Each structure stands twice: as C-alpha cells, then as structure tokens.
Amino acid sequence: MRHIAVIGSGPAGYYTAEAAQKAFGDQVRVDIIDKLPVPFGLIRTGVAPDHQSIKAVSRRYEATALTENVRFVGNVAVGRDVSIHELIDLYDAVVLATGAPADRPLGIPGDDLPGVIGSAAFVGWYNGHPDHAGLAPALDGGGAVVVGNGNVALDVARILAKAEAEFAGSDIVGHALDRLKAGHAGDITILGRRGPHQIAMTPKELGELGELQRAAPVVDPADLPPVEADAALEPGVRKSVTHLRDFAGRPASDKPIRIVFDFFARPVRIEGDGRVERVIVERTELDAAGNARGTGETYAVPAHLVVSCIGYRTPPIEGVPYDEKLGRFANEDGRIVPGLYAVGWARRGPTGTIGTNRPDGFAIVDKIAEDTHGDSGKPGRAGLDALLAERGAEVVTFRDWQRIDAAEVARARIGSPREKFVAVEDMLGARG
Known part of the structure; x- marks a missing residue:
C-alpha cells in the first residue's frame, strides 16, 4: 500500500489523486488536505462567477473524491495543524498542490x-x-x-x-x-x-x-x-x-x-x-x-x-525549499526533496490552463512510482487522524462538504446556482 498526501484541493490536487488511482489501483490511499472546509480551489474562488461552464469541471473531481481510496481532509492547515516534516514521516509521498494564490x-x-x-x-x-x-x-x-x-x-x-x-x-x-x-x-x-x-x-x-x-x-x-x-x-x-x-x-x-x-x-x-x-x-x-x-x-x-493583474506567487511553507525569483517551490521536474513533490502552479509557476494540470499530475505520479516501492510501513491516514485528534483539529470530510454545498444551493438568490458562505465558521456550521 502506498500512502500519498496531497496539499491543496484544486485542479492539480484532484488530477494527482486521479492519476494515483490509475497507477496504483486499490493499492493506494490519497488524502487531499486543504486549509478551507470547502474543496476545488480556484474552481470555486478563482474562475469568474459568470463562467459557470468552466466550473462544471468540479464534477470530475467529485467523482474522484467519492471513491474509497481518496478522501478530502478539509479545514486542516499545514503549519497550523500539521507540519510538512510530520507529513513526510506519515506518508510515502507528499505532493504540494497549493497553487499560486x-x-x-x-x-x-x-x-x-x-x-x-x-x-x-x-x-x-x-x-x-x-x-x-x-x-x-x-x-x-x-x-x-x-x-x-x-x-x-x-x-x-x-x-x-x-x-x-x-x-x-x-x-x-x-x-x-x-x-x-x-x-x-x-x-x-x-x-x-x-x-x-x-x-x-x-x-x-x-x-x-x-x-x-x-x-x-x-x-x-x-x-x-x-x-x-x-x-x-x-x-x-x-x-x-x-x-x-x-x-x-x-x-x-x-x-x-x-x-x-x-x-x-x-x-x-x-x-x-x-x-x-x-x-x-x-x-x-x-x-x-x-x-x-x-x-x-x-x-x-x-x-x-x-x-x-500581473501574475501570482506560491506562498512559502516553512521547511520547504523556495525559489524567490520564480515565486514557487524549488524543484527539479516536481521533485523537491526525497518524499516531497510539487505539482501544478506550485511546481511550474502560474502558467497554463486548468487542463494543463492533468498531465502535470500524471507526470508527478510517475515519479512517485519510480521513487517508492510497495508497502513502506508508514501509517498514512491512520497516523494523520491520530495526530489531528490529539491536537483537536476540526476536520471536514467530503460528506460534510456535500452538506455545505446543499446549504449554499438552498440559500441561492433567484437565478443563481448558489450563495456561498464566505466565513469559515458559517461553512462549519452548515455541516448539520
């Protein structure tokens, strides 16, 4: 069993999870960790609100999220609730898909x-x-x-x-x-x-x-x-x-x-x-x-x-090598240090379209396949759950997100698909 943690639930994160499923089948567990209680990254908060056809790609990510070997771990922030070094100890591979916000x-x-x-x-x-x-x-x-x-x-x-x-x-x-x-x-x-x-x-x-x-x-x-x-x-x-x-x-x-x-x-x-x-x-x-x-x-x-509107940068994360000039994590074709990778804008900078992240995700999983070999004995999600429980983190699951989603749809003004919650506490309160 391979255990993979993906930091960031936007397009790069979900395409990486999809690629891991295709590469490793039922011999992989992927945890997609996001600091917000809601998934999909720039699809939700970056794509223009009057371009709903582009936002529809989130249905593809939802299909990945609802499988047994991929889960969403929302409302968990790297640095606040868990460190990069702790994740590297818990998982066979940690993939930074934080984008360039x-x-x-x-x-x-x-x-x-x-x-x-x-x-x-x-x-x-x-x-x-x-x-x-x-x-x-x-x-x-x-x-x-x-x-x-x-x-x-x-x-x-x-x-x-x-x-x-x-x-x-x-x-x-x-x-x-x-x-x-x-x-x-x-x-x-x-x-x-x-x-x-x-x-x-x-x-x-x-x-x-x-x-x-x-x-x-x-x-x-x-x-x-x-x-x-x-x-x-x-x-x-x-x-x-x-x-x-x-x-x-x-x-x-x-x-x-x-x-x-x-x-x-x-x-x-x-x-x-x-x-x-x-x-x-x-x-x-x-x-x-x-x-x-x-x-x-x-x-x-x-x-x-x-x-x-002159471009974006990936915020640094403590303990992760960073390229100040390019505004992204320092990496060689996605590899940062052993066990740590970058994908999407966090790897290459803010270039390309949403779809560009799909081949990027598959390429990173190929590297993970080269660098890992079967069951390492790392605890993966069980270890993360124990650590977060010990620290009192309030984790949001994808099922929780579905309840938040339903609440946003229910409160929409006439003619709009939803009215988003804009405060984290309101998102958490909508889980029921």
Whole structure:
C-alpha cells in the first residue's frame, strides 16, 4: 500500500489523486488536505462567477473524491495543524498542490495606497474567498485602472462593467453584487506595456467585452499594427486581435462606461492624498526583441481603484525549499526533496490552463512510482487522524462538504446556482 498526501484541493490536487488511482489501483490511499472546509480551489474562488461552464469541471473531481481510496481532509492547515516534516514521516509521498494564490506586487511607488488591490484579492472578494470577503473596493465613479493584458484583467474589467441583470446565472457572492449595484467604478482603463500582438487574452473572453449592456470597449486604431501583420500570429492570438480591430472600428458609444485598452503603457507610480487618485503611466515602445522599453513620455490616468493583474506567487511553507525569483517551490521536474513533490502552479509557476494540470499530475505520479516501492510501513491516514485528534483539529470530510454545498444551493438568490458562505465558521456550521 502506498500512502500519498496531497496539499491543496484544486485542479492539480484532484488530477494527482486521479492519476494515483490509475497507477496504483486499490493499492493506494490519497488524502487531499486543504486549509478551507470547502474543496476545488480556484474552481470555486478563482474562475469568474459568470463562467459557470468552466466550473462544471468540479464534477470530475467529485467523482474522484467519492471513491474509497481518496478522501478530502478539509479545514486542516499545514503549519497550523500539521507540519510538512510530520507529513513526510506519515506518508510515502507528499505532493504540494497549493497553487499560486498570492499576488505579485506591482513594485512601484504608491502601490501600497488604499485602493490598490491585487487581482487574487479582488477575484477572491467577488468569488467569496474567506480571506478576501472583507475587501471594500472603491466603486464611486472615480475611474478604475486594471494593469495587465491577460484573461484575469479581462475578468476584472468585465465584472466591474456588468449591469446587475448580466449576473443572472452566475454565483457571484451577494456582498460583491450589492456593492457593484450601488455604483460603478467609472471608466475602466486596461494598461498593457506592450501592444495588441503581444496580448495573452483569449478570443472568447475578449469577445465578451463587446456585448456588455452598459459598457463599450475602446481601442485606438493607431495602436494596431498593419492588418497584414496579423498573418504571422498564432490562430488564437489572431482571433483576439480581430476583436480588437472590431472594437477600434466601432463608432463612439453612448454607454455610460468605457473600457479603454491603453497599449504601450506601463504604470510607473501611483499618486493620491491618502488613497489612490491617479496612475502615472509611461509610454513604451518595443525594441528589436519585442520587449517594452520606456520612452520617457508620461501622463496621468485618473483612478480611485487600481487592480494589478500581473501574475501570482506560491506562498512559502516553512521547511520547504523556495525559489524567490520564480515565486514557487524549488524543484527539479516536481521533485523537491526525497518524499516531497510539487505539482501544478506550485511546481511550474502560474502558467497554463486548468487542463494543463492533468498531465502535470500524471507526470508527478510517475515519479512517485519510480521513487517508492510497495508497502513502506508508514501509517498514512491512520497516523494523520491520530495526530489531528490529539491536537483537536476540526476536520471536514467530503460528506460534510456535500452538506455545505446543499446549504449554499438552498440559500441561492433567484437565478443563481448558489450563495456561498464566505466565513469559515458559517461553512462549519452548515455541516448539520
């Protein structure tokens, strides 16, 4: 029997568990440990609430979770309830699947002013993550700046711009919807330090901005390269640039919100008297290698809210080697130290899609198969249960989660699939 502990119940964690089942059959026991009482990681708290079709992948993880040799161990935090070294002593393999839930800082003067928010925190706020439920973003019409040219920037801009009716069918949490209803952030400027050909925005997400009820996307035609240059692009990027060309060709709109794509622009400082009031932006140009360099020309963009969507980092764990430069655990193809592995964003950094984590999980299990040989005699889950009981940890099982899930569905507003609990104590109280 092999005993495997997976830290983190998001896509990377469940794909690793699925891979272990396929590799070892009934000769494996997998414990998926998460600090929250609810599973599925970024599927629950990272995917945009109006993209329910993407969240449906959790049904696949549920099928894995309900098997005999995989279990969910919720409300158990590494460092608080159990240490990494204790887990290595208990299990044949410990796999870190913690993702990258921390924001990369902007690293410019003024980025600590009230009103500057990282996308992990902002997305966590409207998705009901307990760590971010108390956020109070400024939505008083003073303008918003979104820094970044990827899909997260599009998600943030879209959520800020949507009218209440456009959230029908989404699971945006009530506190966020109420705040968005009460006012809007004014014009939304999306800053990208390079040009349209360098965006990391996918066609579907970009196209959604052109269909909003109260907001219109704005692209300066002068920022677009000659149309014949699009032929050299990858097909997906070419489709995205086609959307930008469509936006650039539209007549001026009378909708109350503009979503302005400001290309060749990078923030150099944020100013304000006690809170964000403006972002100072430097105009950029591309060098021969396609990198952005400053031109020295600066201008101000008014804003009472700045959301930074420039990437994420994996938080360090005491006792685990860490790569500060890359913001992830130090590893060689997933191996950290004997008995300890990393998978998903914790291994490679915040790149790829949800589906990218599946082959990653299978690759890590192949390494576990190479490194372990049958029954080591380690106690696995029995040892963990004894340790957690001794420490008085309040463990949440997958059956408990199903009761929490049912309670969230029962309290949903009309047209929404659920109303999430945003406090851990409320999740625990919903177990019945």
